[in-house]
Amino acid sequence: DTGVSQDPRHKITKRGQNVTFRCDPISEHNRLYWYRQTLGQGPEFLTYFQNEAQLEKSRLLSDRFSAERPKGSFSTLEIQRTEQGDSAMYLCASSPPRDGRQTMAGANVLTFGAGSRLTVL
Amino acid sequence: GDSVTQMEGPVTLSEEAFLTINCTYTATGYPSLFWYVQYPGEGLQLLLKATKADDKGSNKGFEATYRKETTSFHLEKGSVQVSDSAVYFCALNEWDFNKFYFGSGTKLNVKP
Numbered sequence: 001d002t003g004v005s006q007d008p009r010h011k012i013t014k015r016g017q018n019v020t021f022r023c024d025p026i027s028e029h030n031r032l033y034w035y036r037q038t039l040g041q042g043p044e045f046l047t048y049f050q051n052e053a054q055l056e057k058s059r060l061l062s063d064r065f066s067a068e069r070p071k072g073s074f075s076t077l078e079i080q081r082t083e084q085g086d087s088a089m090y091l092c093a094s095s096p097p098r099d100g101r102q103t104m105a106g107a108n109v110l111t112f113g114a115g116s117r118l119t120v121l
Numbered sequence: 122g123d124s125v126t127q128m129e130g131p132v133t134l135s136e137e138a139f140l141t142i143n144c145t146y147t148a149t150g151y152p153s154l155f156w157y158v159q160y161p162g163e164g165l166q167l168l169l170k171a172t173k174a175d176d177k178g179s180n181k182g183f184e185a186t187y188r189k190e191t192t193s194f195h196l197e198k199g200s201v202q203v204s205d206s207a208v209y210f211c212a213l214n215e216w217d218f219n220k221f222y223f224g225s226g227t228k229l230n231v232k233p
């Protein structure tokens with residue numbers, strides 16, 4: 001397994017354009033997360049999928065942002081009508097399913113991709 | 122709500138010096154605690170974790186102990202190397218929730 005893959009690694013766009021990022025999680029991981037990281041800050045949660053269902057969205061995710069995970073495999077994050085404030089690193093992470101034997105002693109561990117850096121001019 | 126606070130950087134040390142990066146947390150339940158490391162141009166990698174009070178996570182010479190009484194999870198290493206230069210993030214995750222909360226990161230520079 002090659003880990004979590006993100007594409008593209010870098011995207012430069014003009015304000016007002018639409019951009020789409022793709023994430024391919026580890027194949028046996030059913031949980032997928034999108035985070036945003038700005039310079040000098042830690043990752044901020046954007047949204048979470050369990051299989052194909054989007055179960056949680058942050059208030060940070062405005063109407064211009066949409067994420068999908070068709071068939072519960074890869075995911076896309078689209079930003080419409082980009083603004084300069086959208087410039088950031090967009091991180092994807094995945095984690096394995098919880099099984100019935102896990103207790104609170106088990107930890108939910110995220111595996112991150114290398115990120116997609118967006119620059120909006 | 123849940124949150125993580127870690128010491129601001131950058132932290133600059135000479136090779137073989139002792140490292141401490143402080144991390145404190147606020148949580149409503151019983152979180153698992155993590156340290157992630159980010160090398161230049163790369164994604165975050167799990168460094169170590171602890172899932173309950175008094176647990177000690179360790180990896181690559183780094184250690185952190187889950188202290189419930191002080192709500193802390195400080196990262197330590199006895200002798201840092203130049204290759205340890207990176208940004209370190211403290212994080213928490215509560216069992217019932219799927220969000221991870223990250224600190225703002227501490228940049229470590231190790232000089233030869």
